Amino acid sequence: MNGRTVHGYCAQCKARCGSVAVVSEEDVLLSVRADPDHPNHSFCVKGAAAPRFVHDPTRLRHPMRRTNPKTAADPGWERIGWDEALTFVARRMREIAAAHGPESVVFTRPAPGGSHAGDWSPFLDRLAAAFGTPNVMTTGHICSWGRSGGAAHTFGGGLPTAHYEDAATILVWGHNPAVSNVQTWRRIQRATRRGARLVVVDPRATGTTRRADLWLRPRPGTDAALALGVTHLLLARGYYDPEFVTWWTNGPFLVDTETGRLLRRDGRFVVSDGSDEHAVDVEADPSTWGVRPRLRVDRPGARSAFSLLAERAARYDPETVARLTGVSEVDLGRLADLLANGPVCYDTYNGVEQHTDTAQTSRALGVLYALTGWLESPGGNVTFSSPGGLPKLRTDSSRRLGLADRPLGAPRNGVAAYDVYDAALTGHPYPVHALVAFGGNALLQNGDTRRGAEALRSLDLHVHVDMRENPTARFADLLLPASTPWESPGLVTGFGGGPDTQTWAQYRAPVVPPQHESRPDVEILFDLAVRLGLGDQFWDGDVHAAYAAQLEGTGLTLDELRASPGGLRRPGRTLTYHRHTRVRGDGTVTGFATPTRKVELYSEAFLDAGHDPLPVHNDRSAAFTPEFPLTLTSAKLRQYTHSTGRSIPSLRTQAPEPFLEVHPDDADTYGVHDGAMVRLATASGAIRLRAKVSTSVAAGVVATQTGWWEACEELGLPGHDPFSADGANVNLIISNAVRDPISGSVPVKDYPCRIEPLP
Template sequence: MQSTSTPTHCPYCALQCGMNLTPAQQGGVEVRDRTDFPVNRGALCGKGRTAPQVLSSRVRLTSPLVRAGDGTLAPATWDEALDRITGELTRIRAEHGADALGVFGGGGLTNEKAYALGKFARVVLGTSQIDYNGRFCMSSAAAAGIKAFGLDRGLPFPLEDIPRTGCVILVGSNPAETMPPALRYFTELRANGGTLIVVDPRRTRTAEQADLHLAPRPGTDLALALGLLHLVVAEGRTDEEYIQRRTSGWEEARAAAMAHWPEYVERITGVPVPQLREAVRLFCEPEHAMVLTARGPEQQSKGTDTVGAWINLCLATGRAGRPLSGYGCLTGQGNGQGGREHGQKADQLPGYRKLDDPAARAHVAGVWGVDPDSLPGPGRSAYELLDALGGDIRSLLLMGSNPVVSAPRAAHVEERLRSLEFLAVCDVVLSETAALADVVLPVTQWAEETGTTTNLEGRVLLRRRALTPPDGVRSDLEVMHGIAARLGVEKGFPTDPEEVFEELRRASAGGPADYSGITYRRLAEENGVFWPCPGGAEPGEGGALDAPGAGREEGGSPDAGAGLGEDASLDAPGADDPARDGDGGAGAHPHPGTPRLFLDGFATPDGRARFVPVTHRAAAEEPDDEYPVLLTTGRVVAQYQSGAQTRRVDELNAAAPSAFVELHPRLAVRLGTAEGDPVAVVSRRGRAVAPARITPHIRPDTVFMPFHWPGAGRANTLTNPALDPTSRMPEFKVCAVRLERA
């Protein structure tokens, strides 16, 4: 263990809060504030402060486990475990072909691991069947962003811009519980005279901070956005000059919105017309405004269209591609942004390149030293891959995910996992999914390894190793190296994360997510670097500053950092430091990175943003006489994702020990249940039971369950795997249920 404090980042959400790790008297490390990191400025939530507790050998895996003849998982040596894995993969591939081998990754893997996993699947295994749990997180926002702007980056501006805008519409997000250090940005917004509008069927802790809370019926966010755009047009609040100069497709989108008049939208959403009009006034009157979406509107079978409707609202009012205005997605998982950029997604190659693009295949194959024709084509999306397990997919290698708890229709997914001929899981703890595996490999955690992540702003960060991992634990990179070598691929899978990152830089060069100008040295010296950051170009002398979407505000100077004219406070970090050299490729001055996108143009062929006409449609499953209530799901402040790690921390479990069913008092009266009584929630896919939590802060036609727990209270037993046709996102956020006294 190092004797001094190690600056690093939290292992949990996409804020990637800065923290310092210092040696603890009782051994291990403890968390100390790191005030120099601009995202959280020293603030941490309870999950971040207690993160070192999961490093304890009391809760984590320290030895490989192999399924014995009697069906139990027994400790084994690494050679025994890796030999078992390679033997089974070799047998299954010989009998059924390469696509019988599935690979499933995670949005918490570092950039290096995500990159190596995509390469491993395609080069070593030769399979197209790879995807990751980030498909369940922000894929609809990504798809909508690419349609409208030509590029997806969660936030196209830093968080620091939020307090300086005039109004924020926060749609389906509860940062007070999901990423508490981010709440200060919205508090500062209001302190500066700006307004906050929260769209959520529940009056959450975040909604309590809002100037206006809109509580639509779950599954109707698309109609709500269209209704607001209708009013913008009807009240003459569109920015016609901006629309003409910087967009295309307005007439079609306008016509679609005009079919959603206020009274019609009120009937669909339950949001009163006066509230719709007030929202439009608050959003349109300031000079600057933003719309931020999260899982609420995105985790729907029409999530891409829903996000597209909110983007249309921004475009119609001139609120995109300008300082202190725009649309952004609040990415959830720790490396959810980087995880979807470098190749563990079914249709993707590193640098956010498309797998079916011949030029992209040729570039990446050149970096990998393989024939482009040897690379398989796109495979199944996450749920479709899980649904195919035990069919034509006979084995699965899984890293950094716990689909037994986190996948929709979870009981079915669990059954599919059990039906596999072979399952290997790499994890820190014995998760519910790992407990089903034939081989479990114990891998290093955040504080025991170095690697990069990319936070929700597109800021690439360096996590630093602060501890030596326990004996018997290896990194995911070492796992891939060991399996690849046993399968005859001796080179191309280094175990040093910096060496992997150097290859990632080359593979991403010239792609939409260009990391080629970023190095470990730069990341160690700076508080992150925003992509795109191409190598080999000086600021203002070509590179991404001349590419669509990364350049200057109209009339601005090409020398002003990220191109924001005379507003020095918005300049890119480091853009005025000619002393830095040697990093980021050839040239004395490395590219400063791009904190703010789209200021000079969008990343489309003509540089214009594209309106996408959308219309409201119902959720895949609407209430009926048998299932008359709507279920929506989400998180609580003390737990994270599937809870595999946070449920092993005593302090967090004391704050949130189990699942619950949140319901309105009127619904509780009809059911005849009281606070704390067990309630059964039943959908067409299964049944979950948890104590009642009665509150007036939820719609009477809706119940809410958090999704962090397995067993009887597993919320995802109930959820609907109906998929968005573009993003392939399942409809986690709305399904029809009935309630029973348990």
């Protein structure tokens, strides 16, 4: 194609692939392909569809104001100007804050993993804090908390990055990067080509499982039992690293068997060398302790955390684990053997995050991995430094919705949709009066769709900024058109994923001008901040001044990045192995950012909050009854990110309609035929889907996808009413009532259901 080429990166998901766009003289985006010179040089079908996303006829074209009641089928949109719209929004936000407190205003954004929110979400969080509200509604409770917030209770921070480049064994658990992250998948494939062994744990057959050396297929919701079973084998077979566990976990610390709390003497934790007990300084280099702690200690009144863990894991012997999970004893042993072949790294994602025991599953995986001793080592999971960024503004988080109920969970970082719904409808713990939404489609990405709609109708102010009018936006008072990422500026100070990409920084200028009257999200945020009187916190509305501030400390300037649109490598080191062993200038050791300064096999924080301090499996078998005997799970399609993309012909052609994967045995049992319509029912309702009889799921499990609502008129393919039993919105039949008591996650991945054929 003829036209000028423009370098950038695709921001439609978290992979952030380097791109080269071709743009016509008329500023029409003609094509986008991978940039072969960029360290993130893969691309996917969604990125290749960028021209249609930009020039799609279904996009919003100008700001609009509702004229009909929110109970009406037609919002009665009336065109208005940007100045009128943002002046109104700022005035109403100030009025509501004055009358009810700033916490009664909730901001929201989509998950950066499936949108371009990563380009501007720090500024949205900054605006919320500057305004005075602790409430930013996210999907963290069902997406990312398990690998970030959950991992922090073991490692002291989010899950360190898997260093695939030097790994001998790669463990991918509840994650399908072959579909969801082409950059991660590229790294894994490169590692397996040089000889690394790939182990995948997933109840569904996927593109990732097909490349595995070992695929374990547990029943959905039994991951913690499986992890504890492997932990038992590592301990029983001596496959763990005694040096790492002794010096860098709290395994040798003694626990009072009466109170469950770690023993302390003069404020220090206590260990035993077998003949005497010693108080140790966890701030000091453990090589200076003058004692070698024993891992297994069992005396009257006290036991070591390691002994308690070993006792807990012993409950999950191979026979028990096989019964609970459906994974054979042979495969359980094979996994343990492979984990003894280091270096070992692991990665995990949504597959283990959408259950009623997400927190304990995260702990079980973290503890299992810590025993291998490869944390922060070459080929293990390592922490990359991330220079640059902006200091976060602080607000009173104690008033954040959900935090009082789940102080260790997702509310530490964001608010779940169901807490916003409850506050709006019941006034508990205080009323929510306004929602300021920058993208997202909460009604289709969270359970209890109808209750969510009721909550949105109740609001005094609902502003929605988006590229299209999705089902959530339809309830807004004002609908404001956002530009696509291809029409927006963006800045990345490190692409993540590996040492070659973490040091790569890039400024992305708009590839084409904003279409119609749309504006980039980041510009709308800054404009709104100024109108709220918060310009001093937003560089007086100058987005590029903010970018320059973000780059401070990186060794690069915005002018340098503008002059090199394909990106530049940051100077200095980003990767340091064994960083926990470093001794600082004041003589203290870096350690881990946990209360014990060690990897926490035993969590006193969990104990103090009323939860089990050791990982444990939550048996949900009683939730499955003769009325709802099957397990409903869900997965993503590579063509779509969440609820977007189904109006794009090139994508919809590849995945034209919603479907339900059904095992042949269950198809025979329930009289279901391949290609026929079935009713999928739970205790909360029913939807209609086309059956796809397949061994991609195990007997007793059915699987579908979230996000179906858009039509594709050019292909003659209909939309699906997300509020109707004749639609295909799986979250319509998912209740938020059953949750993980720690994280707040909802069991989207193991929900009781039944199926029946439709005439």
